[in-house]
Every structure is written in structure tokens, then in C-alpha cells.
Amino acid sequence: MIEFRGVSKYYGDFRALDNLSFTVEEGKVCVLIGPSGCGKSTTLRLINRMIEPSSGEILVDGRNVRTVRSEKLRRGVGYVIQNVGLLPHMTVEQNVSIVPRLLGWDDRKMKDRSDELLDLVGLAPDQYRSKYPHQLSGGEAQRIGVARALAANPPILLMDEPFGAVDPLNRETLQGEFTSIQRKLKKTVIFVTHDLDEAIRVADTVVLMQSGRIVQHDTPERLLAQPKNQFARDFVGSDRALKRLSRFIVHDYMHAPSMLRARERLSSSEIADRMKQRYFWVVDENGFLRGWTDLKESLPDEEVRGYMTQIKPMEVGITEFASMRDALSRMMGQGIKEVPVLDSKWRLVGAVTLHDVEAITEQGDLAQ
Ligand SMILES: Nc1ncnc2c1ncn2[C@@H]1O[C@H](COP(=O)(O)OP(=O)(O)O)[C@@H](O)[C@H]1O
Ligand SMILES: [Mg+2]
Numbered sequence: 001m002i003e004f005r006g007v008s009k010y011y012g013d014f015r016a017l018d019n020l021s022f023t024v025e026e027g028k029v030c031v032l033i034g035p036s037g038c039g040k041s042t043t044l045r046l047i048n049r050m051i052e053p054s055s056g057e058i059l060v061d062g063r064n065v066r067t068v069r070s071e072k073l074r075r076g077v078g079y080v081i082q083n084v085g086l087l088p089h090m091t092v093e094q095n096v097s098i099v100p101r102l103l104g105w106d107d108r109k110m111k112d113r114s115d116e117l118l119d120l121v122g123l124a125p126d127q128y129r130s131k132y133p134h135q136l137s138g139g140e141a142q143r144i145g146v147a148r149a150l151a152a153n154p155p156i157l158l159m160d161e162p163f164g165a166v167d168p169l170n171r172e173t174l175q176g177e178f179t180s181i182q183r184k185l186k187k188t189v190i191f192v193t194h195d196l197d198e199a200i201r202v203a204d205t206v207v208l209m210q211s212g213r214i215v216q217h218d219t220p221e222r223l224l225a226q227p228k229n230q231f232a233r234d235f236v237g238s239d240r241a242l243k244r245l246s247r248f249i250v251h252d253y254m255h256a257p258s259m260l261r262a263r264e265r266l267s268s269s270e271i272a273d274r275m276k277q278r279y280f281w282v283v284d285e286n287g288f289l290r291g292w293t294d295l296k297e298s299l300p301d302e303e304v305r306g307y308m309t310q311i312k313p314m315e316v317g318i319t320e321f322a323s324m325r326d327a328l329s330r331m332m333g334q335g336i337k338e339v340p341v342l343d344s345k346w347r348l349v350g351a352v353t354l355h356d357v358e359a360i361t362e363q364g365d366l367a368q
Pocket of ligand 2: 040041204
């Protein structure tokens, strides 16, 4: 647990933080959000003592961080920043092993840990461990940054705009991956961003800041449904009902797709049975999505491929880590009521429908 008690920070006469008090529960993700310069990074840096408060105290598991030795803090707190700060002349494995090496781990243990973490962040160890930072894409480098922060298995993770420098598509993927890693590891995380969509996506609680003060500390749902004042209302914007959909992950709502295999031959009774369904996604023998078809009355006894409409899977489908808001965007962009859900190899694994989206929007109080 992380607790801020009346923390202020001055730079000369300038008050960067004004009497900040808030608590982050163990195993939860707290997102600090607010306009540039409102004090997010300053708040984060106080926790691992890159800077010291002018007044007030910060407690980690009930202990004032001032009393904790810096090497112990370093072990207990992983830190991820924008542009990662990977050391250019070190391999991926060496970068990931920086803290374990400081802690005196032996080579075997460091290597195993590095491989385990590369797996966790979705990078094949055989392919990546010997690469140098300049051989990585922005998204890959960010994943290494996360792996490095997790290396010594710290209970706390501080993330300062970790995906800020990554393009929007990759950013969404990274947010989804982060959420699924966090579900497994349950770190206590403080995550800084100025991007509301990102906050809604990853947060258990959100601290909205303005000029060094807390405006509202709430769940994303409540921040969206009941912004406390005009600043908060302006910050969350008028499309907050849609934004709230970002809180819901496709994985939790998808169901089995109506699916046919290309080249599949159906008997007339099978056809009659399936006619109850209006359309089908068509996959090939390996499960890759190839197109869709609607079964017409005069269904010929022929290969499914013959009457399928081809589609580009990546334009129509989404991954199971996408949000229901992404799913809705797909539906509106493509004019479809059902979105196919694909795994990382573009195989069809499920589907979500407009009905699923409506079920979510109806259950929340979004009247205001
Ligand atoms: N070392 C410093 N010296 C003087 N002012 C600083 C220093 N670091 C941050 N500030 C000021 O404190 C305020 C908060 O900064 P910061 O926490 O980095 O904001 P954010 O991360 O929310 O964009 C800003 O106005 C910034 O200019
Ligand atoms: Mg900052």
C-alpha cells in the first residue's frame, strides 16, 4: 500500500504539489492524470526518492520512505518511463538484468529471469535476448522497459507515461497487454498519463490533478458518471458514455463465433439447421479468418468458399484484449453488427455483437 499524507513540494517559491493526500491499495492500479505540468511526475518521483518532499510524508506499507535504504527501495520499486531509457550498448538481456545484477544474482538465475520476462511481455526470448536497443521498434523497446522494471519482482511499479511515445495502435496493444499482465501479477501500480482513454483502460482508481492538487480521486466509472466540478467535466468530455466502454475488455464479453470452414460441405439437414443463423464467418483449414457468408435459401451443395465474401481480417477483426469501445468503433466503421475476435495469429476465436455493447451501456447510470 502507498499512502501520501499532506505532501507538498516546492521548487523555490513555486508550489508544484499542494498538500496531496491519497492512498493506493495493494495490488491496484492508480492512474495519475491531468494536464501537463500539474505535478504527476513529481508525485511519482517522490515515491522512489528521486526527489524529497518539502513537507508531508509518503508511506509504503506503513513505513515512511525516508527511512528505507535506497537500495532496498530500488529493489521494491520498478520504474518505467517514456522512451524507456534502455542502455544502447547493452543487449536486451543485459538491460533487463540491470537490477538483478546490482542485487548480486548469479548468471543462470539472471538469464532464466530475463527469458521468463521476455515471454511475459510477448517477445520470444530466442529472438530478442541478444538484440540491441536500436534493433527494436518503439513498442518492443517499451515492452523491454516493462520487463526490466519487473526483473527483481518488485511489489510496486511506477510508470510515467510508459506508452506515451508509441503510436496509437501499438499503444492500445501495450495497454491491453499491460492489463493482462497486471491481472496475473497484481502489482501495486502508480501509472501516470495525460491520456484519458489510457487511464480508463488501465485504472482501478484515477486521481485527477490540477495545478498540484487533487480534483477527484475515484473509480473511472464514477469519474465518468459524476465528474465533481467544471474542470473534471471538461476533462472527461462530452462523450464519456462511450469512454466508459473502454473499461470493458472484449475477452470478457466474447462468445463462440458462428463459423463455417471453407471447403466444408454441408448436408441438407445441416444447412436447414444452420439457416436459423443469418450469417457466418468463414475460416480456412488453419482457422484463419477469410471472409463471411450468409446462407441463402437456395444454398447449393458446393464449397463454402464459392459464395463467401472475402474480408481483410485486420480491418474487420479485433483482438480479445481490445475494449468494447474498440469493438463498437469497428461495428460503426465497417457497418457490421458482429465483430470477429482474432488471436495474435489472426485466427478466429470468438465474436462480440452490438447487443453485447448495448447490454453494457444499459446497465450503467449514464443518464446525466
Ligand atoms: N526540478 C524542477 N525545478 C523547477 N520546477 C520544476 C522542476 N520539476 C518540475 N517542475 C515544475 O513543477 C510542475 C509539475 O511538473 P511535473 O510533475 O513534471 O508535471 P507533469 O508530470 O504533470 O507534466 C511543473 O510546472 C514543472 O515545471
Ligand atoms: Mg510528467
